[in-house]
Amino acid sequence: MQAREGEMADHMHTVPEEALKELPPAHKALGKLGRALLARFPVWPIVDFLRNKKVPEHRHAAWYMMGGLALFFFAIQVFTGILLMVYYRPAEPWQSVQRIVMEVPYGNLMRSIHHWSANLMILTLFLHMFSAYFMKAYRAPREGTWLVGLALLGLCMAFGFSGYLLPWDDLSFFATNVGLTEMEKAPGLGPWLASLLRGGPAVTTDTIGRFYVLHVVVLPLAVLGLIGMHLLFVQIQGMSEPDSFAALPACQKKHKKFFFDYFASEIPVWLAAFALLVALSAIWPRALEAEADPFGAAPLGIKPEWYFLAQYQALKLFPGKLEYAGMALMGIVPLLCALVPFFDRAVPSDRRGTWIERAGVALLVGFVVLTVWGWIS
């Protein structure tokens, strides 16, 4: 017994005293208990790693926050999604959502937060992707981080698509129908994939089962795995630096400690993001329309969610047989994005890099214009 106490005492000495002093007050307040916990669960290397992690300070540094914000909204999605799952029944989709909205205390609020958080998560992911693109954070050795990030964006859009059908109201039914019809037209895997998702030739309650499993099991597992990879890559390779910062002499480069300085400066941003989320949910709660009637007329002016509007509008520009060309374009754009790190390698940027920047501006402007056009048309 005495020997064991001695071992534990040795462990306690493994926590560097001077390092403990640098911990934020909340950790210091743990006092003996905190030290005892650290001795029993030697997580000190992780804390030490976070303490030594540095974030470059430059005029574009604010864009680094987008990844953290997307993760913040994802955490809210998981929390509210679990609460909604308690009452949601795939066998009675509309009725169970009606119960959530009408009977479950704060169910309507949770549903609205889930809806708005999904939209804000995808918005921040787009901002994260474009900022990484223009800061050229995809270049070696970060090709993997870029590819995993693109996959995450795609999966999160799939999250939105699969979740949209679950309430089984008029809007969700017809919007999903439109999406799957477009998917079916795609050559190659399109018809097979659309049929697989629908569970037959038409969108029925069987489709709900598939979308539900996709939404609450398959996609969350895939996204959690990819988030883990993405974060691991970022920790191993460090934060990327834009050319203007990388070109500075070492003595002029400024860095901020990730933990706790940078982390603390992100807290107000998360608070503002949360307040924005609650404001949107409180002022514009998500409506539940009439139960889907597969034999009824589609609601007027039905459109997909905003993050599919650009693609939807682009396809309209290719009528008739040209539609295949439009679909090919839809497939080529993400493929080109994935290939960018293997095309633009030079640091600092050469002519290829300049072309990549121009292509990025064209893509961004095109995306915004098509989205707004789709919205107002």
Added chain:
Amino acid sequence: MNYPIWDVGGLGAGLVVAIIAIIHVLISHVAVGGGAFLVVAEIWSRRQPDGQRVRDWLHTFATFFLVYTTVLGATTGVGIWFSVQLASAEAISLLIHQFVFAWAIEWVFFLSELTVLYLYYYGFKRNTPRMQTFLAGAYFVIAWGSLVVINGILTFMLTPGAWTIENKDIAAGFFNPGYFPALLIRTVTMFLLAGLAGFLVASRIRDEEFKGRIIQFCVKWVIPGAILVPGLGYWYFTTLPASTVTILAGGTVGVVGGTLSALTRMAILAGVAGTSLVLGTLVFAAYPKTVNTIAAISMLLVAQLGIMGAEFFREMGRKPYVIHGVLYSNGLWVKDAKDPARLNGPYLEKAKWHGGVASGTLAHGEQVFRLQCASCHTRDGYRSVVYRTRNWTAGFGSRWLGTMHDMGVMPPFQGDALDKAALVAYVLSLRGETVDPRDLLPDRQATAQGDDLDPDGSGQALPGLEVAGAEVGR
């Protein structure tokens, strides 16, 4: 009903006013609270060992303050005047004529406020610190005085109290039931916002020790307000008219409504905004060096969202009036609504601006839409009429218009059967249905009973067509 309506495409005149007003409220409250901040900071600087350094920072704050409040404040202030008189000319006419001396005082205060602020700013390096403290104090007293005046007019719109169109009791209207709680809320909020503006200016300080002291000074301006405002909000709530409380206690949007009342939504938003401000400010207090521009702007954004919620729910609670119990949102005076002959007579004959359209045409319906609906609704944008009437059939609309006022959030319809028929035909035409307004007149619709959403012919809306307290951006 006597003035042309400002028809603003997909946004609607009301939303344009709201956007400008929400921004202006933040700026104008910083403008008042910042005056107190300048006074206290002037005095505080004299007690600091490096007083001159503090005053140098205060000069930076004053530069930001001057540009932010005079340029943006004046721009949005004029924007409000421009937009509200176009959106609801009769309401503004009443407010101007009823409170003419209050407006005169307000404008004198405003001009004096600007004059003293410029004297303070341009005398910063010439005047003695005592003179600067005096000027800052004078600025604050005048600026707060303008708040005291405008608060009476703004609160009158929702809680006119003992004021009536007959007695026109100015004192009763000005010192109405909502006056004092609103004044206290605004006063506490302006101190809070001054502290948040201080964070923003302090975020540029490079010396960490000095930055820490300035941040701690600003923290003391924020915390009390963030804690007090939700509680004071409850006091204000107790002064609201019963019909407003009913609307705020109503359900939410969509076909099935919901249990999330506007009141709950308002309380949650106030609580989250207040808590976020306290937490964010505590982080700033504990780690002043983390205060950067983004973090400081984030805190201002939280305050802006809190203001947006307060303004939004106050407007919701005022439905169906522009001035509670006096003037409906469609420009109909409550006293006129009590006269059946006036309420149910041909509408365009009473309207001075109707473009000379022929009766019983779609153009007639559009004029009715512009004059009676467009102050709150758009065709297919914000508060879309197309969306709200998506389940209408030709026969249902006219009957619904006759009873919509019973729901609590809609004003009475003004006009006769042909006005209703023309409006319904116009609304249906917006979604591509062609109907002759004259075919919708009651005598031709007698056989259509039971063919639509209103089998009993009462015109009572089905759930979800318009729900008490409902708000949806479509």
